[in-house]
Amino acid sequence: MCRKILLSILTVIICSYSQISTCQEITTIKLDASDNAPTISKHIYGHFAEHLGRCIYEGFYVGDSSAIPNSAGVRLDIIDALKELQIPNLRWPGGCFADTYHWMDGIGDLDKRPTIVNTWWGGVTEDNSFGTHNFLNLCEELGAEPYLSGNVGSGGVQELADWVQYTNFKGKSPMSDLRRENGREEPWGVKYWGIGNEAWGCGGNMRPEYYADIYKKYVTFMSDADVEGGIYKIASGASNDDYNWTEVLMKNIPKNMLQGVALHHYSVIDWDAKGPDVNFNEDTYFKTMKESWLMEELIVKHTAIMDKYDKNMEVDLIVDEWGGWYEVSEGTNPGFLYQQNTMRDAMIAGMNLNIFNNHADRVKMANLAQAVNVLQAVILTDKEKMILTPTYHVMNMYKVHQDATLIPLSFDSPMYAYNKESLPALTVSASKDANDKVHISFTNIDTKNGTPVSIDLNELGLKNMTGSLLSSENLQDHNSFENPNKIEPKNFKDFKFKKGMLEVTIPPFSVLVLEGIK
Template sequence: MKTLRFYSLTALMLFSSFGISLAQSSRSTIQIGNIEDAPTISKHIYGHFAEHLGRCIYEGFYVGDNSMIPNTEGVRNDIIDALKELQIPNLRWPGGCFADTYHWKDGIGPQENRPTIVNTWWGGVTEDNSFGTHNFLNLCEVLETEPYLSGNVGSGTVQELADWVQYTNFKGKSPMSDLRRENGRDEPWTVKYWGIGNEAWGCGGNMRPEYYADIYKKYVTFMSDADVEGGLYKIASGASNDDYNWTEVLMKNIPKNMLQGVALHHYSVIDWSAKGSDVDFTEDLYFKTMKESWLMEELIVKHTAIMDKYDKEKKVDLIVDEWGGWYEVAEGTNPGFLYQQNTMRDAMIAGMNLNIFNNHADRVKMANLAQTVNVLQAVILTDKEKMILTPTYHVMNMFKVHQDAKLIPLSFESPEYTFNGESLPAVNASASMDDAGRMHLSIVNIDAHKENIVTIDLNTLGIKKITGRILMSDKLQDHNTFDNPNKIEPKEYKDFTFKKGVLEIELPAFSVIVLEGSK
C-alpha cells in the first residue's frame, strides 16, 4: 500500500470514487515529514466574509446606535466579543454578488442623506446604506482585523474604485481625503486587501476570462499603491470550482507585478437544484456533502498546478475567498436570505477544509468562510437580542492555534468511510509548530458510524506532554438552538495514550479533535 502525503490526496480520492479499498483497517499511522522546508500557515486562511445578504449585516452585525442591544457604533458587542475570541485575521465586505451593485459613496456621510437601493440579488429588499465604509472599517479596527474590500467592477467604474482607494488610504490633501475628513475621519484606515470584482464569470458580469483579464489590468492600473507599505494586495476574481481554463487565462495574461492573488470559490453543495435540508438530512445526503467538501483538495491541487506553470516562484497566492456548506434555507425563512442552521455536518466541513488549506499553505494564503452571521455556514446566529455560537464557530476557535505557525508535513494511509459502494478518506489532519515550540495536531473523522484510531510518533519533535479538546455530539443532525445554545461545544479530550513519545488517538465518529504538545 502506497503511503500518501496528506496534503496531496487527489490520487486517494480518485481511487476511492471507484470503490477501490485503500485501507482495510480502522487503524492508521501518521508519519511526520521534514519541517525545515515547510511553509508557514498564513493566519489569513482563517478569514471571514460579511455580505449585504439577508440578516448578515442588518439584524446580524448591525442593530443601529439606538438599539437596546448593547452595541458599539451600532455593531452588537456580543458579536464583537465572539469574533475577537476567534482572532479573525481578515473580514471580506460588502460581497459577494452584492459588491458589483454597490456604490461606496452611497454609504458615506450623514445617514439621513444616504440614498436607498434595492438588493436585487438577495431577496429584493430595500438597502438603506446605513452601514457603509466608515462603519465597516471602524469595526475592523475594533476587531483588530484586516479589511478585505470587494470593488465594484460589474456596474462600477475605474474612477469609482480608484476614488475608494484614495478615500480609505491617502494621508495628504486630495478630493477624496478631504471628503473623508468632512465625514469625520482624519487619518486613513490603510486598506491593503482589495478584490477586483467578484465572480466575474457569473453575477459579476458574465464575462469571458480573456475579457476579465483585460478589465482587471485596466482597473488595477489606476489603483494607487503609494499609501500602503508594500503596496496594495490585489486579488483577481477567480474560478468557480473546476473551471481550470479561467485560472489558466488569468495566470497567462496578467503580469505578475499586477497580481497578488487569484480567487477560487467552492461550496459543498450536492445539487444546486435540490440542495437538501439544513437539519433533516439522511446519511446519503451527508455522504454526498462530504464528497463535495473533499473535492476542495483536488481543486486546489489542479489550480495550483496551473499557477505553477506560470509562477514557479509562487509569488501569486491562491485565495479561497468563498467556501462552506450550502443547503435549502431553514424552514419558514426567506429563500433569498440564505439562513440555515449549523449542525455537526458543518463541523466536519469546517475541520476538513481548514486541514486542506493548512496542508497547502505554500500556495493558499487566504480563505474566507461564507458567511459570518446568519447566512450559509455562519459561525454566529442571532434572533433579536439572542445570539448563539455554532459548531463551525467552535471548530474555527479550536483551529486558530495554527495561525502563522509552521506547517508540520504529515503522511499516512487514511481509513475509509464507505457508503452505498463509494468510499472517502475517513480521517484528515494537519499539524503545525508555533513560535513557542508547541505542536498542534488537528484531526477530523468524518465517518458517520465508525471510530478510527491513529498513531503518531512525536519523538522527533521532542514532545513530552499532550492535552486536547474535542467537538462531538450524539447525532450528525445535532445543532445549537436559542433554547439550548450549548448543546454542542468543545470538551476536554483524554481518550489517547502517550507512551515513549508515541501518541495513539481514538477518534469517535464524526468528531473534531485538536491536540497540543509541549516539550
C-alpha cells in the same frame, strides 16, 4: 437443522468480527519534517460579511439606538465572539452584492444617503446606514484586516480608484479631504482589494480573456501609495473546476499586477435540490462530504496551473468563498440564505481547514461564507439572542494554527464507505507555533467508525499532551436559541502518550485538536 443454524450464527459472528477488525486497523501517521515547510497564514482563517439576508442588518448591525448593547451600532456580543476567534480578516460588501454597491452612497450624513434595492438577495430596500466607515472601524475594533470587494460589474474605474484614495491616502486630495469631512482624519490603510467578484457570473458574465483585460485596466489606476508593501490585488477567480479561467488569468496578467487569484467552491450537492439544513439523511451527508472533499482536488489542479506560469510562487491562491450550502431553514425567506449549523458543518469546517493548512505554500487566504446568519455561519442571531455554532467552535479550536509552521504529514486514510462508494475518512494537519507548541488537528467524517491512529512524535521532543474534542450523538445535532450550548468543545484525555508515541482513536464524526508542549 440445528447444525445449520449454528453455522449461520458462527458465520455472522466471524463477519462481524472481521468488520470490527477492519474498522479498528491502526492508521500510522508519519511526520515529514522539513526546514522549508511553509507558514500557515493566519488569513486562511478569514471570514465574509455580505449584504445578504440578516448578515449585516439585524446581524452585525442593529443601529446605535438599539436596546441590544452595541458599539456604533454593531453588536457587542458579536464583536466579543469574533475577537475570541482572532479573525484575521473580514471580506465586505460581497459577494454578488459588491458589483451593485456604490461606496459613496454609504458615507456622509445618514439622512442624505440614498436607498438601494438588493436585487440579488431578497429584493429588500436598504438605507445604506452601514457603509465604509462602519465596516473599517469595525475591522479596527476586531483587530482584523479589511478585505474590500470593488465594484467592477456596474462601477467605473474612477469609482474604485477614488475608494482606494478615500481609505488610504494620507495627504491632501479630493477623497482624503472628503474622508476628513466625514469624521476620519487618518486613513485606514486598506491592503486587501478584490477586483470584482465572480466575474464569470453575477459580476458581469464575462469571458476570462475579457475579465483579464478589465482587471489590468482597473488596477492600473489603483494607487499603492501609503500602504506598506503596496496594496494586495486579488483577481476574481474560478468557480470550482473552471481550470481554463485560472489558465487565462495566469497567462495574461503580469505578475507585478497580481498578488492573488480567487477560487470559489461550496459543498452543495445539487444547485436545484440542495437538501435540508437539519433533517438530512446519511445519503445527503455522504454526498455533501464528497463535495467538500473536492476542495483537495481543486486546489491541487488550480495550483498546478499557477505553477506553470509562476514557478517562484509569487501569486497566492485565495479561497475567498467556501462552506456548506443547503435549502434555507423552514419558514425563512429563500433570498436570505439562513440555515442551521449542525455537526455536518463541523465536518466541512474541519476537513477544509486541514486541506488549506496542508496547502499553505499556495493557499494564503480563505473566507468562510458567511460570518452571521447566512450559509455556514459561525454566529446566529434572533433579536437580542445570539448563539455560537459548531462551525464557530471548530474555527476556535483550529486558531492555534494561525501563523504557525506547517508540519507536513503522510498517511493512508481509512475509508468511509457508504452505498458502494467510499471517501477518505480522516483529514489531519499539524503545526508548530512560535512558542514551540505543537498542534495536531483531526477530522473524522465517518458516521459509525472511530479511527485509531499512531504517531511517532519523538523528534519533536514533546513532554506533555492535552486535547479538545467536538462531538455529538447525532449528525443533525445543532445549537439552538433554546439550547445554545448543546454542542461545544470538551476536554479530551482518551489517548496514550508515552515515550514520544501517541495513540488515539478519533471518534465518529468528530473534530479533535491535540496540543503538545516540550
